[in-house]
Amino acid sequence: MATQDMQSRDYAAALDQHDPLHHLRKDFCIPSRADLRATSLPDLESRDAASSDESVYLCGNSLGLQPRLTATRLQQYLTTWATQGVFGHFKPIDKSPLPIWLDVDSAASMSIAPIVGAHVSEVNIMETLTANLHLLMSAFYRPDINARHKIILEGKAFPSDHYAVESQILHHGLSPAESMITIDPPPGEATITTSYILSVIKTHASTTAVLLLPGIQFYTGQLLDIPTITAAAQEAGIFVIWDLAHAVGNVPLSLHDWNVDAAAWCSYKYLNAGPGAIGGMFVHERNSQISSTASASENIDGKHFVNRFSGWWGNDKSSRFAMENRFQPIPGAAGFQLSNPSVLDITSLNASLEVFEKAGGMAALRAKSLKITAYLESLLEASPHFEKVFQILTPKDPQQRGAQISVRLNDGLLDIVMKELEERGVVVDERRPDVIRVAPAPLYNSFVDVYEFMKAFSEALDAAQKAK
Amino acid sequence: MATQDMQSRDYAAALDQHDPLHHLRKDFCIPSRADLRATSLPDLESRDAASSDESVYLCGNSLGLQPRLTATRLQQYLTTWATQGVFGHFKPIDKSPLPIWLDVDSAASMSIAPIVGAHVSEVNIMETLTANLHLLMSAFYRPDINARHKIILEGKAFPSDHYAVESQILHHGLSPAESMITIDPPPGEATITTSYILSVIKTHASTTAVLLLPGIQFYTGQLLDIPTITAAAQEAGIFVIWDLAHAVGNVPLSLHDWNVDAAAWCSYKYLNAGPGAIGGMFVHERNSQISSTASASENIDGKHFVNRFSGWWGNDKSSRFAMENRFQPIPGAAGFQLSNPSVLDITSLNASLEVFEKAGGMAALRAKSLKITAYLESLLEASPHFEKVFQILTPKDPQQRGAQISVRLNDGLLDIVMKELEERGVVVDERRPDVIRVAPAPLYNSFVDVYEFMKAFSEALDAAQKAK
Numbered sequence A, B: 001m002a003t004q005d006m007q008s009r010d011y012a013a014a015l016d017q018h019d020p021l022h023h024l025r026k027d028f029c030i031p032s033r034a035d036l037r038a039t040s041l042p043d044l045e046s047r048d049a050a051s052s053d054e055s056v057y058l059c060g061n062s063l064g065l066q067p068r069l070t071a072t073r074l075q076q077y078l079t080t081w082a083t084q085g086v087f088g089h090f091k092p093i094d095k096s097p098l099p100i101w102l103d104v105d106s107a108a109s110m111s112i113a114p115i116v117g118a119h120v121s122e123v124n125i126m127e128t129l130t131a132n133l134h135l136l137m138s139a140f141y142r143p144d145i146n147a148r149h150k151i152i153l154e155g156k157a158f159p160s161d162h163y164a165v166e167s168q169i170l171h172h173g174l175s176p177a178e179s180m181i182t183i184d185p186p187p188g189e190a191t192i193t194t195s196y197i198l199s200v201i202k203t204h205a206s207t208t209a210v211l212l213l214p215g216i217q218f219y220t221g222q223l224l225d226i227p228t229i230t231a232a233a234q235e236a237g238i239f240v241i242w243d244l245a246h247a248v249g250n251v252p253l254s255l256h257d258w259n260v261d262a263a264a265w266c267s268y269k270y271l272n273a274g275p276g277a278i279g280g281m282f283v284h285e286r287n288s289q290i291s292s293t294a295s296a297s298e299n300i301d302g303k304h305f306v307n308r309f310s311g312w313w314g315n316d317k318s319s320r321f322a323m324e325n326r327f328q329p330i331p332g333a334a335g336f337q338l339s340n341p342s343v344l345d346i347t348s349l350n351a352s353l354e355v356f357e358k359a360g361g362m363a364a365l366r367a368k369s370l371k372i373t374a375y376l377e378s379l380l381e382a383s384p385h386f387e388k389v390f391q392i393l394t395p396k397d398p399q400q401r402g403a404q405i406s407v408r409l410n411d412g413l414l415d416i417v418m419k420e421l422e423e424r425g426v427v428v429d430e431r432r433p434d435v436i437r438v439a440p441a442p443l444y445n446s447f448v449d450v451y452e453f454m455k456a457f458s459e460a461l462d463a464a465q466k467a468k
Ligand SMILES: Cc1ncc(COP(=O)(O)O)c(C=O)c1O
Pocket: A311, A312, A313, A338, A339, A340, B128, B129, B130, B131, B158, B160, B161, B214, B218, B243, B245, B246, B266
C-alpha cells in the first residue's frame, strides 16, 4: 500500500483484520463515549447495547481496562465466601475456576512468572509497589558509610521511588546528600543513554550498595537495557533492583536470565487488575537461598538466610499454622511474604492473567505491540505538525520502548489539546506541563483506535493552535 | 426465667426477639448447612430459597461473614471502572454511593475512626497487618544498644508479630536473644495479668524502646487493659504499639484518648472485609506532627518530621502529582501511606463499615456482645462436662474479653469434636492440639446460634467421650 493509504481508516481496519489478537478486544470493557460523558452510573445492561460507540482508550499505561472475566471471577469469589465462610481457605470446590484461598498466591505466582521471565519460586504477589521496594531495600540495602552506602537512581525517578530511597537512606542515619546519587539526562535531552548510566555506575562503583532503575521510564516511555545495566552494576558489586511498573505486561522480560537481583511492580497498568490492585515482587533465587551453615549473625535455628522483614505468610507452609514461633522462611520469593494476601485483589489479577494466557503470552503480545506502536509513530511522524507543534520524546528504536509514546507539545497547548481529545472520546494521559502519553495496549487496542486517536489529535492541535 | 428455661431454644429465641440488632443478621450471607456440605459452587439464586437451613457460624474471629451490601458495592465499583476507566480516579458520579477513587482512602478513614476511637487524621487504611507493624517499627523503633534497644512482646505472640519483631531486631544488627523480651503467662495459666505485664515493663524500663502487645490475645481471647498498660509503658519512655487484629470491630476502642502511640489491624475478622483484605494503621497525632523547625537530621525542605518509609501516597495531596520529588508528608497517619491503595479492597471494607454504621457503632454492638457472650458462657458453665471434659481459657470478667470464648478440651478430643460439630453445621475455629474458639459476632450471630452451638457441642462431647 502507498503511504497515502496508510493515512486511511480502511488501512487501519485492514491491519485489525490481520491482527491475530484482535479478537481479545471483546474480552474487555471498553468505555463508550456516552459512558465517558455520563455523570451517573449507567445500568450495565442497557449499556451493552450501545457498544458501537466505543471510546478510544489509549491509557493502559495509567489504568488498564477491565477484562470481562473479572466480574465473573469476582462473583465466584463472592459466592465462595458467602457459602463457605472460613472453609474457603482450604476446601476444594469442584469445577470452581478459583484456587482455594490458601493457594491463591501460588496460583498468581504461576501465572505471573512467565510474564516477567522468572521461575515460579522467584515471584510473589503481595502488598503494593512502593511497599515492595521498601521491603526489598530493607533486606538488601545494608549501607556502610565506610564502604558501600549509596543508592543510585534516576534524577527524574517516579516520586514514590525517590521518596522511598531517600527515606531508606535517612532510616540508616545517613544523608541523602551524600548517599543518594541521581542520574539525569544531559541538558536538553529527554532520555538517558546506557553508556551514561554505566559511567555513573563506574564513578560510584566502590561506594554504591544499590541501583534502583525503572524498566520503562514513566515519563518518556524509554525501555532501559536491563541486562546490560544489570551486568555492569553487578560487576561493580552493586545490588540491582528494577521498578517494573510500566514494563510488566508491556514488554517481555527475562528477569531470571538477565540475572536481575530483585524487582517490584504494580498490576493496575498493563496487567489490568484494577486501580491500586496488589503488587508483585521478584527475588532472584541466588538471593533467597537458605543454607544450613550456621552463622553468628542471622542465624535462626541453625538456618542462614538474608534477614528480611518477616511475617507468618513467608514461613514454610507446613509449619505456618503450628504457632511455634520459629521462623522457617519458604525458600524463594515467597519467603518475603508478610501477610495472608487479599483474595479479592488476587482474584481480580488472576482473571486478567487468564486473558494474558489466552493471548499466548508476552511474545505474542510484543509482536502486536511492535506493530501497533510503530503504526502510531508513523502516523505521528506523518503529521504536518510533527516537530513543529509537537515532538516525540520516546526513543525511535523499538528495542528501547514498549507500548507508550510520549509526545511533548509546544508551550501552552496541553489544556486545549486534552479538552479537544476528551470531547472526541479519546483518552490519553497527561503529564503537566506539556506531555501526553499515548499507549496502545496490545491486549485490547486496535489499529483503528490509533487511527482515531491521530485524527482527533490533529483536530485538537489545529484547535489549540487557533486558540493560541 | 428459671435456670432451666435458659437451657431451652425458646429462651434463646426470646432473647433474639428482644435484641435490637437482630435485624442486622439478614444483611449478611450466612452459609447454609447445605452450602457447607456442597462440593461445588451453588447457583446463588436457587440457594437463597433454602436459607432456613442456616449454619451456626461462630467463626468471625477468623473470617467474618460477607455483608449482602458487598456484592452491590463491588458491582458498582466494576461498573465505574468499566465505564469510566482512568476517570474513575477523579470524576464524581451522581448518586453513586462510592467515592471517587482518589478519596477512597479518606472515606475509609472516616468510617474506621469511630470504630477504633481515633481522629480521622490518625487512621489510615493500607497494606496488611504485618506490613503495617513493620512500617510502624521502621519509623518508631530506633534502637540504641547502649540505651533503649529492646522490644517487649508476648511469649505466645501471634507468629507474625514474633517474626516481625525478631526480624526488626536483626535488621538493626542486634540479637533477639538480647533485645527481644517476651512476656509469658505463669506456668499452668493461660492468661497474663496486667500487674505481671507492668512488672516486666518495670524490669526493662530503661532499655526498652517498643512494647508490642495484642489488644485481644488470639488464643485465649483475653482483652488486655490497653489504657493502663499504655500509660505505664509510656511513663517508662517506651513507644507502645497495639496489634488490634482481634479487637477491631469487636470491642470499643479509644486509641486517641488512651494515648496509644500506634496500632495496626486487619479487616477480615470482625470487620468482614473478606479474606486477606486491606489492613489499617493508627498513629497518634503526637507522633505524626510536622514542624518547620529545621533540624540537622531528618530535615527535608526545612520541615522536620519522624522519618518513615515514604511513598508518594503519603505526600501532600496538592503536590502529589507535581512530580517534584520533594517529600511533603500529609500530617497525620495518612503521611505514612506508600502506594495508591486497592480500590477493590477498600470498597469491600467500606461496604461492611456501612453496616457498622447502620448498627449504631461500637457501643450498640458491645451492648449486644456482652449479652450474647455471657449467654454463651452461662450455657458452657451449665454443661455437665464443664471443668471435667473442657475448661474455659478466656477471662470470666466481661471487661477482659470480647466476643470470643476459648475452650480447652481434654486431651485427644479435638478431632472428633470438630468433626461432630461440622456434621451438625456448626462452624468454630480450632487451635491444635486442644482448643476451640467460639465467637458470637454481634453483627450477625443470634442467641439461637449460641443455643444451637451448645446443643451440638454437648452431643459432640458425648460422641468424643464414647469414641475415646
Ligand atoms: C493477632 C494477629 N496478629 C497478626 C496476624 C497476621 O495477620 P496478617 O496475615 O494480616 O498480617 C493475625 C492473623 O490472624 C493475628 O490474629
